[in-house]
Amino acid sequence: MSTLIRKRALYRLLRSRLRRRSGRRAEPLLSVVLPVYNIERYLEPCIESILGQSFTRLELLVVDDGSTDRSPQIARRFAERDRRVRIVRKDNSGLGAARNTGLAHARARYVAFADSDDVVLPHAYRDMVRMLEKTGSDFVVGGFRRGDEERFHVPDWVQRVHASTRTGLTIEDHPEMLLDITAWNKVFRRSFWDATGLEFPEGVRYEDQVPMTEAFLRARTFDVLKSPVYLWRTRGDGSSITQQKATRADIRDRLASQTRSYDLVREHGSEVVRRAWLVKLFGYDFPGYFQAALIASDDYWELLREQMTRIRAEMSDDALAAVTVYPRMMSALLADGMREAAEDVFVFNQRHPSGWPTEERDGVRHVVAPLEAAGDVAPVLTMVTPADRHPRSRLVDAVWEGSTLVLRGFAFLMYVDDVDRALAVRLVDDVSGEVVEADVTPVEFPASELRPGREFEDHSRSGFMARIEVVDLVQRSRGPTVLWRIEVVQTYGGVTRAAGFTGLDNAGSVGVRPTRVVDGHAVRLHGTVSRGIAVRVAAHWAIATEVRSSGPGAMRLLIDSPVDDPVVGLHAETGEARIILERSGGIVVAAQLAAGAGEARPLRALHRSGASSPVVLGSGVELDGDPTVGTPLSLAGGRAVHVGRPAGAVLVDAVRAEEDALVVEGTAWGVSASTLQVMGPRAQTASASQLGQGKFSVRVPLVDDPWGTGDAPLPSNRYVLAVREDQETPVTLTAALRHALPAPMEAAGYRWQLSGRQNGVDLRPIALADDERGAFQQGRRQKAYTTRRSAERLDVVLFECFAGRTVGDSPLAICRALRERRPDLERVWSVEDRSAAVPAGTRAVVRWSREWYELLARAKYLVNNNNFPAFFAKAQGQVHLQTWHGTPLKRIGHDIHDAGLMSRSYMRMMDAEARSWDFLISPSPYCSQIFPDAFGYGGPLLEVGYPRNDVLLAPGRDDSRERVRKGLGLSPDQRVILYAPTWRENVRDGGRPAKALYLDVEAVVRQVPGAVVLVRGHANTAASASAARAGVVDVTLYPDVADLFLAADVLVTDYSSVMFDFAVLDRPIHLLAPDLDEYRDRVRGFYVDLEDVAPGPVHRETNSLIAALVDGDDARWAPRRSAFRDRFAPLDDGSAASRVVDAVFDSAGEGR
Template sequence: MASTRKRVRRAFQRFSAWLPGPLVRVIRDSPLGRILPRTEPVLSVVVPVYNVEDYLGECLDSVLAQTLQRMQIILVDDGSTDGSAAIMAEYAARDRRIVIVRQANAGLGAARNAGITAARAPYLTFLDADDTVPPDAYQQMVRTLSRTGSDFAIGAVRRMRHGHRSVPSWTKNVHQVERLRVTIDQFPDAMQDVIACNRMFRTEFWRTKIGPFEEGTAYEDHVPMVTAYLRAHAFDVLTTFTYNWRIRENATSIGQQKHLASNLEDRLRVKQQALDVVMREASSEVRAAWLGRVADTDLPVFIPYALAADDDYRAVLQRAAAAFLAHFDDAALRHARPSRKISVALVAAGRWDEVDRLLEFTRLNSMQAASTVVGGRIFADLDFGRDLALRPEMYEYSDHQSAYQAVVRGIHWQADRSLQIDGWAFIGGVDLTELKPDLRFVLRRLDGSGELELTHRRRETPAATAWANQPNHRYDQGGFVLTVPVSRIVTAGPSRWQLRVRIEADGVVREGPVLQLVRTGIGDRMPSSPTISPLDDTRVVPLLDSSDGFVLTVQHGPIRANRLEVTQTGELVGSLSVLQPLPSPPTRAVLLEKENRSVCVTTPLQRDAAGQYGFRLTPPAGKGSWELRVVTESGEQHRVMWPVEAVTGRTVADRRGRLLWQRTPRGLVQAARPGRSVQATAVHLDADRLSLEVQTAGLNAAALRQAELRGDAATVRAGTVEPLGPQRWRLTFPTRIHYWNAAEPRPLVSGVYGIAIPGRRAAQSALPTVTFGEPQHDEVDDSENPDARPGRSGALITENPGADEAVIDDELHGDAREVGDRLGPGHEIWVRAGDDLLLDLPDDQLTSSHHLTVARRTRSTRLVLTVRPPLAVEERGRVSQRRLGQWYRQTTFEPADQVLFQCYRGEFATDSQLAIHQELWRRETPLELVWGVSDYSVELPAGARPVIIGSRAWYEAIGRSRYLCNNIDFDRFFDRRDYQRFLQTFHGYPFKSMGISFWRTKDFTEQLIEFECRRRNEAWTSIVVPADFCEEIYRREYRYAGEVLVTGYPRDDALVAPAAGTRERVLQRLAVPADKTVLLYAPTWRESDATGAWAARLFDELDLDRLSAALGDDYVVLLRGHNYNLRDSSPQSRHSARIIDVTRYPEINDLTIAADAAILDYSSLRFDWLITDKPMLFFVPDLEDYLASRTALFDFAPTAPGPMLQTTDEVIAAVRELEAVSAEFAEARRDCNTRFNSLNDGRATARVVDAFFDQGGRR
């Protein structure tokens, strides 16, 4: 029996190598698993767990999804008091690799030490239980360490917040280039990366050279990581991401407690301990790098908290800054950015007011301050701390800030087989607006045996400035086009040639390899040299190497195809030439699976009289791609080079494009069944339409007519499909759209778009689908689709349950069924960029309505179309906007009799601005009515002239207009002229904390608060308030001394006496039958859901699908997200036949009039809704938390005349009893209206216009 079990185990071990990991786990966890081989773990993963029930499942899922299977997963329960223990037990029951160690709460260091004690694998890593690991991270580090023999490996880190990812600056500095078997003396900057969880150690190295973590302190990982660098004989630095570091939304992690004095003291204690180790064991260069990190990161991160802290906290930080400042020599200072090291010096001197100003200056101007070059050194133009007689090095750009950047944008092979390379190169901090750098390029053979200088020409390249994305420097003049005479680097054997650049600008010199590549263009699909002669055995392959940067590799191959065919019976036919002597003759042609390199098809070679080798192959059925190789008699495998392109082209396909030979980017032969696919070969935008030329496989015109231009703001159906040749078509999409069934079309809204061929059910989406031509109500045939629903444009949108998966997986779905078959539910095809098009990407196109950037995704070839407003080149980007702001402030404008209106960031023409515009227009004002808009898609009232926000014309309008009317503030560049009046209307009833009370909750210093109040007082000449008691609020919160118009809100006039037929008109635009009960759900944004400036995720606690299903067909829910939700890139909502996302609908008053009841929360919309006297429900499951994080100016409950609901079930019950609920709160609504809306009588707009404009705007 024992021998049988052994044989089964050995057989399974061999067999399991071919099985996917999840299937192996299923078998091992089954009863059969008892007789299967027990493999020892390769890696021990230590996961301390303490009260992380909200994150633990996602963390463990990421570990179990690792491609590395042989793991010991050690969960250390550090005395959790929430549901973490149950989650651990559940996962341990499912996977035998999980081990649970329990202990009383002792802190992170003690928990990690307990895990280390339990570790039994040769490799060791750490993982915090609120973070995640990319799927291939552990496998890649194990493979690297096995290959290099280093003591540990470290990978790049991504930060995660609200589902959005960012990369810390130290990750970019450390992990730009792969460095294997490096020492800390060879790469001192590795000291910038000292977190524990993005790296993997040899367990023996940890136990013998590092030892345990310190217990009972925060930042316990800093000293062990520094020690590891110093004591390792070698370590590996990877460019790939090995860790996803979560920034908790609830701010409960240790690193988010920097406001606590104990946290500061712990950080300073471990810094002192690390300093002791560094001073004892490190070289002077390594000491400088580590001290530079202290100056640039460790001390400055506490300074904002010190500004808001008490004197004791400040005193601790001041003493530490002074102590460390004494250690900072010139070499250390070169590792720190000027604003950071100056802030440390100011703290050491106790100059807290100046520190405050410096931090605010840096926040507004970035770390990359304007600069001056003196004697070949770059200094920041900062006027802080000048009287302290600080060393010049304190103001000098850090080495990383002033490093050179050299980027390849694209390559093109010329007819003479020379290679043209275009890109840009510049030195960070050296402005090239009036300066042309001196560039020199060479190819250097990596074995050191040769160097070739290259010729180049300059090319002004605005993309260089856009790529740098800095506010104070232009780099357009760094563009280049260079030519490589490839014949001069072709050698008898293989060789590798590194592209290097020397840059001199204003006396500053930098040189080194070209390390970067624009990945949204040709990227990693750069083609190898074309074949000119069938006897040529050479390929020159350009690639971006993780260690060496851009290199040209010269490769020689012994076998080239000279004929390739695809028969109509599905056979692959060809003949081959042997160009070099082989150790043994070729005998077989084989196809290898691209994924696992396994042989799937083999056939004998037939040698003819001319010495050519012929073959016939039948590839496997189904979608896939296979590499062609030749196997010799002795078993050697050889790749096959592509024939002469001028004769064969780059693909050879059957008539339908379903089976083909393809030239790979590296010039080799592969076969493929692409399934159903669409590749774009050309993209062109004109004033009214977007045109694509495409090559298809497995699709006909009927399928292509379903194509959709899909974006985060709209979905547009194809207008025309025109045949151009076999499997070649031209698709056009309209770029003037009837949004929401408007009578007049408007230009396509800005956003990021892709093009998809959907199945019978179109993609599930929150986006309006619009069709070519006039407004659509009955031209879309949905007779066979019971799930058709009205979209935000009023056209019909249908649902596709598989759409989300298709987007995430980035795969082409579908099989090789008959051409023209309709795609089934859940299947869609995304258009990808063909190789010819990729060579010209990214590509910018400009029309009078749009600026289009054509590119591709960085990790696939899916086509990405980014539509922006039509700003000129000199108006785009941070530096252009900074300089336009400076131009505006320095220019003396001629006053113009006009009003500039603006709402929010220009996405809508709405709010009180719209009401004031309409009143002026009604009065036949002689004033020109100008609107600042985000793009030309914005629906404007009669008489409006749009200007694009950020354009020179917009800045000019701000400077010239006698009247300015906004519901938010202009940015910091704004400087009101004496002839101007600025009416601030605000965009909501005052309830939530604002001004001083809000700023104090954000730890603004009194100095900064005074600045913010002064800025607004200098800008506003009049403000509008809705009630008498509000005047005191605004004067108090902004120390406002100007005119207050106590008039009521102009925007509410339309709600007091709605125009006849408004509800019917709005429901028609929404394609909602008039007999439906319409519920408006309008949640406000939460600060915990903020994803950026002016952006936040949608609050999604209310289960709209369940609400809609429970209420049935008689109800329609209108979902109105906050304005901030428009600018968040994550999916905003889900839809069904009875849910319509109206976040982008242009006028909230329309929705208020059209709806029968509202589900609200803390939004000021409730005060407007009160005017209608319709029932309102309050879904406030986070009432206590919300009011704790955003304090109120007065009590919430008296302002909310409706039931307070906590769950979806409670909302369902309340809606079912809507009439009773309305009656119950009728008196409360009347009382609220009396208190808050007494001035809203339908004449507020007239009062404002009479008071603000000279002679009521009539002259």
């Protein structure tokens, strides 16, 4: 029997069976209030996340709070195409007033709030409104994710207070919910809001804390959702209101909201609730102000200290012990006015974020912290309490052995030895309350694989293997679908901590999650860390046991389903997709999919009973496709099948290492003329041969020669396998290969770790041995380093440049000078990885390796242009030469007015470094006036010129220029413009420094005859990639910038020290500085007036610069360039390195 079921008819059937909503317009059930003020960068994704909710009966009230950017136009575009959007305009008066205005216009039964730089997660409003409709509670609160533009996480406290879904609570039942006092992850019953008289304070920050606290205290009942409903975005540029903590206005508003909220807690809360509030303040609110308190003005410090002193006076030792040790100690020290001691502890924590050392006193474990400045402190401040013993666990493997699901992972309690705690794994059905214990056996786990690792704790005995007998789970399951939530239970000292996995290794078998049929039920691993990992047992299922192409854009699937509830239909929302079903043998359905346009959507099966289930790929089954056009199928989590437009795809079934390359084998569809590449942010290589159609085998190099200087291993970073010509084409691993991962392979000087994702393949080079990797192993190495510093000196010069990221700058010039002058000294380079090419006659040692620590401890000479790590302490008899890395225009070190630009740990480290320097190079009298005070340095200054500029004046510089230009692929007649801006502390990308590229390089290439632009980012932005463009070469990773100076005809910079070096060549220099006023006056500050001393014109925008480049009248700037050299580079004559060797290596003695 065969039946043709067109999409429209099938859609009507599924709509009724699956309770799909109709397209009729109904009155909104939920009002979402969205204040908007100058947020154009983030607004569109925010609005899309609200209007794209599966819950459609909502109205979106966009409250324009007097925006002056494009935000109103963006909102209007949405309103024009979606009648659910209403825009309310008002004069700017802050977030609280905007929310109140939105409430005044809201007309729905429920109300929610969102911030316009955040994202509401899919299904959030559906789940929350559904919960309130079911329970009748006054409001519901969901979990949230916190992160920047790229990386998100669920804070520990959110995981704890949202550990399970709970309904009908009061604040007495769950007082820790007072931690969750943001407005945007909640939905309120409007009648409750009005009856309680809730409103947002206006004209202040932290406007949501008082009404949210009052809501918890006065609610008849509220509900808690386990799942996250909201993404609270940390802006990469640090511009959001709540990120600007180090201002008096911020601390004033924060303390006022705390005081008002605590008044409410005293009025309406019990003693238990009051204790929870105090713990919240010390443990969660005040820590956000620790750094600000240490760098801010005295009046800021006093405001915070007075508040903390008042709170400290109300806290019993029992309440203090409920706060984790770091905020407990810091809050108490600040409350007692011990600023110096607080800074010691703050810096100590920055340097040891994975945990602190401990010792036992009178049978009680205490942390060891630098408290000398505090004198005697109360024992409760250093005691390790149950609050500190956070559970950590990670699921590493999940494989089937018959009907047994075998899990492997590790679990430990922080500050607890693994042998002292009991471990169990159990499965919980939250609906029935039934609990099933798994059979657990301990296994060894390499310390190098522990994530997160602990510097002072060896958790190599934290591994476990848990065997789950699934037949038992199936027999105990009640209902069509049951989720058995997995808990890791650890008991120590009479205290039991039960929690879900805090981490997953999705790269291997855990990410595959195949479905297995056991006793007529489909069983598989399910969920995420934030939602919880569970074993899913389903009575309704549809498993594709065979997938093959049946022509361009068409697929044929064999689908297995339950005997007593077979599949009778399929559905996928994919444009004009048609699905033809052929019944065969009662339980097998052959489905032929003719896919059309549209994004990939889940393929769902409709069963005879009316139930539905996702179609998943069976174990050992892989996708297929047409050789020319690709495949319309893709896979999501749990190997769920999606259907969409036919597209190219690459399926990898084997990977092996071969000398300096990977040999990759598999099947390709629709990408016959393409090549496979290894791609990362710092390098990429591609196969020489094309993939072809069907089966392929290609060789992808793991070495690269981007600058024409010879093949070198790729820089250490995360790489992906990708189709070079279309990076959107999915490259995936077969399930069989993923099950065997992650697997290390030796190639090109590294061990490469291959791992799979749902729609991608990752590669990571590992430069360190197993006993050198991880926090614990590094901690051991640092202890050994301390001991080895007293060993005999080695006749070695250890060079380092920018933390080993490159081999260049003044250390390279000195290294070259030593070759002839001191052949008795072995020259060794500290490098980040094997990609750094070192000069002939020298060798490299990888940073953080055992040998690197040994040389750092014992080398007679240390030469650096930056700083060594914070643990470094110069040994007796070592000679430490600091070259620094540039003549400063912008303020450095202690001369920086805004202390918040440099972390306290960095400043402490630099102070210690300066005390260890035996010599500091000063390139000029100008620098000699700045360096001592800026670095707090009182030792010998070598005012000798800059060694790094010797090469610019060397006799063979013309030959070097020709060599470099040839290596970069530049012709002799091209006009080479080197664009080398500095980094901006206030320009961030995903929380990291980003390239601040204000030059329109395309316009330069287009309008300046014969121009090619070399873009050189600052060393601090080397991980930030630039897109490839015609006529533009990204040379950020070029080893030595001096070569680029030689190759360039013109320099374009801003506030970078490169202008002082390039001036030696007497070639044109242009300064592009659109943010000059802000950077000079508010960000960093300058030592001299740039416009007064500049060696070339200062431009505020690209057009002015282009006009000057086209005009070519550089001769009139020659006097300025000459004066600039005379003032800032008078000693650069090509022999600075030789003078350094004379001063340091011929007569250094034993150092200071």
